[in-house]
Amino acid sequence: MILISLFFSELEPQNLLFMENFTLLESMSVLEIGEPRLDSGLIIEEQVQPPFNPIAPLLPEEVCWILDRALAYETEFHAGNFLAHTVHTLLYVHHLRDIDPDVAFIASASKTDPSRPLELLTIVLRAAVQGLLKCCDCAWRELAKGGAYDTEDWQSDKCEVSLLEGVPVPFIIKKLDDAVNWLSQSSQVPPHWRSALQARLQLRKSLLQVMNADPAHDRLEFQNRVSLAKEHLRRLQIGQPPDIEPDSLAQFAFDPYIGRRLQMANPIRVVPPPTFQQTCQTLHHFLDGLHEVGILETVDDLTTWDTIGYLRLWLPDPPLRTPYLRSRIQSTFYDGFLLLNRYSFDWMINRFFQETVGITYDSIKATIISRWTSGGEPPLKKLERSLHTLLTPHIRALWHNPPRRRRHFMKSLVEWQNFYDTLVNIRNNLDVENMPQGQLLRQLPNVALLWRLSIIREVVLSGFQLELYAKEERSFAYWYAAQVMEVHLQCLDSLLPMVQAESSVQLEMSYQIQLLTALQCLCTTSSLVCMPLTSFDSARTYPSFFRRYKWAFREEYDNFQNPVVAQPELHKFIHLCGETLKTGNPIPSGPIVLARSILLGLIESNNSGGWAGVWASDRIQFLHNLVSACDNLSHLPMILNQMNTFDASLLKWDPAVHPWFPFTS
Structure with a gap:
């Protein structure tokens, strides 16, 4: 730095000095701006160290x-x-x-x-x-x-x-x-x-x-x-x-x-x-x-990978893995050539259907071909391409950092709709009339909905964990999450009778039904108690709504033949708010009691689903955390008069307490 300063002091006006490796960065570094973090040439007295002797003997x-x-x-x-x-x-x-x-x-x-x-x-x-x-x-x-x-x-x-x-x-x-x-x-x-x-x-x-x-x-x-x-x-x-x-x-x-x-x-x-x-x-x-x-390298179940990816973000302990570990897990799942270093994409498609509804894709494919009534061939290649595009990036995205993971999920919803649209078109061109009532192909589109709706739920609830929502947005977010869970429960109810009893698929569906019911109760209650925070100024509410949920209104959705399921609908929420104000504020403590009872029942029965595997204890811990969220809301009003005077500003959100739900201060 001193040498460079001497060179500059000897320069005449209008002259330039060129040196090897002397760039604009070095020339700007000559200027002392008094900020040690930016001016690497400024050395204050506290930063001076004696010359380092690498061979000085040590104890x-x-x-x-x-x-x-x-x-x-x-x-x-x-x-x-x-x-x-x-x-x-x-x-x-x-x-x-x-x-x-x-x-x-x-x-x-x-x-x-x-x-x-x-x-x-x-x-x-x-x-x-x-x-x-x-x-x-x-x-x-x-x-x-x-x-x-x-x-x-x-x-x-x-x-x-x-x-x-x-x-x-x-x-x-x-x-x-x-x-x-x-x-x-x-x-x-x-x-x-x-x-x-x-x-x-x-x-x-x-x-x-x-x-x-x-x-x-x-x-x-x-x-x-x-x-x-x-x-x-x-x-x-x-x-x-x-x-x-x-x-x-x-x-x-x-x-x-x-x-x-x-x-x-x-x-x-x-x-x-x-x-x-x-x-x-x-x-x-x-x-x-x-x-x-x-x-994980020994686990051949896609749903287990999916489950663990979610749990690692929902549970505060252990903390979110370091970037190296998250990258290592992604490389273990897919190294660019094979899945888990031994399987092809055909294996993955079979596992997807096997774990979701208990039937392999090969069996479904054979039935579709035998019952196809439309001209030409069924769009099975399109279906397979959709799954190739969806599944591997989805599993890998579970180990992205939380904001990037959320962005990936929002973008992937269009492809999941494409997959759902393909399944609906296949179902509509099958000889359904001559099928038994319990034939799975009658409910084939729900296979896509089970995964798509769980992703939507995660997108909405992760907004609380990432502290994205303004106070006036929270009531709608909880209400919309509850609506998504309602559709999800309907899909599970329609598929549950068609899967093999006591199988891993049946156990997983039973677990999901109880968990979603409890979550729906918590979301409904949270929406009600947050309702006073909502702004009904349309000039402010509508632009904010479309910015927040722009992922649900992309132009690509217009290219599909079938409507998108479980879209966010602000007008329905505003109508609900109006009806609630007319009829009087409902008491929110009842759903909390129900949710707590369901969660405790899951814990006592040790039902951690069919795909948790050796991570069953983590799922149980997740349930305990939800019970704690219920306890944190146990001070909500128990009678109507208390609800009318309840101060919604007492609600606090802290991801360290719970990633999704508030507590009363």
């Missing part, structure tokens, strides 16, 4: 402290921060060559302190830093596949710093093993710190092995490695984290302003590292997520 506890802090920064990278603000702040990342054993021993002319053996740098710390960088490389490669979105979920900028992309994983694992072996044989490291360092190195080795492994190739080995990583993490938590002095050399191993010396176009931001306990908790969730990846 074992100082090396432990550095490894813990580096691990904390790694979790911050997984949380979506830049490498330059997290992992790259570790200065040893940029001085790996300096702590190479051959180079370091030559540079270290004086005899080292026996309590600070140079091998702690050249063998232990160097192997740990290499493992850290390779783990970041594995994460970067996974995230770059497109399951997560650059600059939205994660930051891909490496700032031209190597993540050891060309170094094979087995080579680094051998270096980690060598470091563990050196510690076990060294008499220079006290036993306590020897065990602490070994635990950290073994945890790093396990993390690298898990992140580099593919569960589809060796399921048992993958799960064993995850379990081993959990065991190493528990070992690490047994001991107290190292506490070093403020003037320790380890304190200067991190430079939060390293971005000044890197090829980086973003403002510098100091990311405070989480505490040791927070880091361990984050790693527990990370390893739990990897464990879930290994289990």
Whole structure:
């Protein structure tokens, strides 16, 4: 910066100075604007650090402290921060060559302190830093596949710093093993710190092995490695984290302003590292997520994937998976060639019908062909193309970040309507009169509606979780969600008698009927108590309505032969509000009591549906959370006079309390 300033001071008016790699960014950086985050050349006194000496010997506890802090920064990278603000702040990342054993021993002319053996740098710390960088490389490669979105979920900028992309994983694992072996044989490291360092190195080795492994190739080995990583993490938590002095050399191993010396176009931001306990908790969730990846890889049921995708957003604990884990799950489901690394799209279509109504697509296809009454061939190819377009993106979208997932669902509703329209046209051209009353083909369009209506419900309710609705929009949103659930219940009631008793399909339908009934009660009540917040100014209400529900009024819907089911209708809601005001305010506590009773019945019967699998406990927890939502609304008016004086401003919404429903303050 000083050199550039001198060049500028010597320039004559109307002259230009050209230098290699000197761009507009560098020229603008010359100007001191007094803002450290934007002016990388401005260094205030508090940011000045002594020169870093990478071969300065360290105590074992100082090396432990550095490894813990580096691990904390790694979790911050997984949380979506830049490498330059997290992992790259570790200065040893940029001085790996300096702590190479051959180079370091030559540079270290004086005899080292026996309590600070140079091998702690050249063998232990160097192997740990290499493992850290390779783990970041594995994460970067996974995230770059497109399951997560650059600059939205994660930051891909490496700032031209190597993540050891060309170094094979087995080579680094051998270096980690060598470091563990050196510690076990060294008499220079006290036993306590020897065990602490070994635990950290073994945890790093396990993390690298898990992140580099593919569960589809060796399921048992993958799960064993995850379990081993959990065991190493528990070992690490047994001991107290190292506490070093403020003037320790380890304190200067991190430079939060390293971005000044890197090829980086973003403002510098100091990311405070989480505490040791927070880091361990984050790693527990990370390893739990990897464990879930290994289990999901064994699941051949689309509806189970669908169920778990929803539960991961509805339940606050465990928290929403990191971008790396969400991308890893998407890659496990579909790698661009095969589903679950072993199935074709034909398998997926068969599973879709089998799990929805208990009959394979091959059977349905044969019946359609045998009973087709119209000219030409039935539009089965169109039906199959629709499912190809819908199902894989739908499952993958369940692990997008919440706003992008909601956008995907809104856009996909047109394709689901196309699928529904195709099924209606097929049903209308079949010899239905000679079919038995229980023949599934009579209700064939409801197969599409079951999935489409659940997506609409999620789109509407997720608006509360994302805090999108203004106070005057909430009553209609709850009312519309209740209307969607009513149609959904009608579809389930029409299909339930046609599926095999005690089958997974029948158990799932029974669960959904009870759950939707309880949710409908909660939505109806929430709509009633929010009604006083509604604005009836048409100049404000109608434009707001069409902006919020523009996904339901796209031009593409005009191309279909059959009307769209369960459209949002504001005029019906306004009419309902008028009737409610004329007849008097209804008492909202009754539906809450009914909903609570239904939910408790589901919990006591341990009915978690037919497709929950090993995640049945998560579904039960979801039901418990809904019971808590009922309890939070238990103070609503019980008699008509209380409802007339109820203050709707007492209602509060907090996704941390419940993602959808309010509570009374």
